[in-house]
Amino acid sequence: MIFGSDNMAPVCPEAMNAITRANEGYASSYGADEAMQRVTAQIRSVFEAPDAAVYLVATGTAANSLALAVYTAPWQTVFCYEKSHIAVDECGAPEFYTNGAKLTNLGGTDGKITPEVFKAQLANYRKGDVHQVQMGSLSLTNVTEAGSVYTLDEIRTLTAIAKENGIACHLDGARFANAMVALGCTPADMTWKAGIDVVSFGGTKNGLMGVEAVVLFDPEKAWEFELRRKRAGHLFSKHRFLSAQMEAYLTDDLWIRLATQANAAGARLEEKLSPIEGFRTLYTRDANLMYCGWHRAGHERAKAAGAYYYDEPGGHPDSGPADEFLNARLVCNWSTTDAEIDRFAALVRG
Secondary structure (H helix, E strand, C coil), X not given: CEXXXXXXXXXXXXHHHHHHHHCCCCCCCCCCCHHHHHHHHHHHHHCCCCCCEEEEECCHHHHHHHHHHHHCCCCEEEEEECCCHHHHCCCCHHHHHCCCCEEEEECEECCEECHHHHHHHHCCCCCCCCCCCEEEEEEEECCCCCCCCCCHHHHHHHHHHHHHXXXXXXXXXXXXXXXXXXXXXXXXXXXXXXXXXXXEEECHHHCCCCCEEEEECCHHHHHHHHHHHHHCCCCCCCCHHHHHHHHHHXXXXXXXXXXXXXXXXXXXXXXXHCCCCCCEECCCCCCCEEEEEEEHHHHHHHHHCCCECEECCCCCCCCCCCCXXXXXXXXXXXXXXXXXXXXXXXXXXX
16 A cells, blocks of 8 residues: 555566666667667657657656756756655755756646646746846646646646747656546647757656656757767767667556556556545546545555655644545556555545
8 A cells, every 4th residue: 555656666577678688689779779779769759859858867867957958058947846756855956056057946737837827937037137147948747746737728838928039948757647647648749749948858757767758859959968968978888778668658658558647546546545535636636646635544554554645735743633634645556456546445435
């Protein structure tokens, strides 16, 4: 009954087998391996972007930070949601890799930036004012940190506002596959067709050991990204082990199947918990991640039986009344079983 994070899930067998196969014999280093050539072709095909530049790194923090660095100068700002991963969970890496660019945190509704909030913030900026940080890029996250999903119309609306103001658009896709499955769209629909310039295409949270792809839809940005990746220490020498994972991920739509399984588990978990007295969700659950809450007694029963999940926000008080309402974040993954979900719900219910 592990609902702490999809990062805690096991590596899917297909990826593990691919790593083992990649360990046979020799291969060119630093991304010159044959598997990476196939991965580039696969991603270009999947995204319907034959000229896209494709690079692999091992972490989402590196993917986001290096992608943003290519599109954001040190004297510019990145507009992002106030609880986004780049604002809360990357220890200043975006600021570091952009050489000091500012993050401007925006509020919103249901974990998503709203056009009204974005426009209001932009109204505070004066183009050409040397005393003020300049507008640089917009970063959106899909699936959002709240578990909701930006619709295609919402992405298009926000990117259109950005483009009107000369702002580049980045998509943090750590859970890209989960968002795409939830929307029933194509990768192109959710990215360049919707105004996205660069995407961090995640694999680690969806069954891989540790690999994320950065896809730049402007090939003229490729060389700068290569230099930044090397300078940052994120160009793997034995790159074939990253390539092998991503190749397996994209073969026979494995990435879609894994995300579909995780999303279905998330839906089942909400379905089983919703009828319980005192249970409520805090945001819309669109994929595999849910913020919710229920009475303390249910938390204590579940944890005593070995359930693991994140208390939100800031942990639970050590003691309190049995009917005290306490929040939690529950995340399902590709390997979450119906039996785990049903047992957990039964414990919460009592």
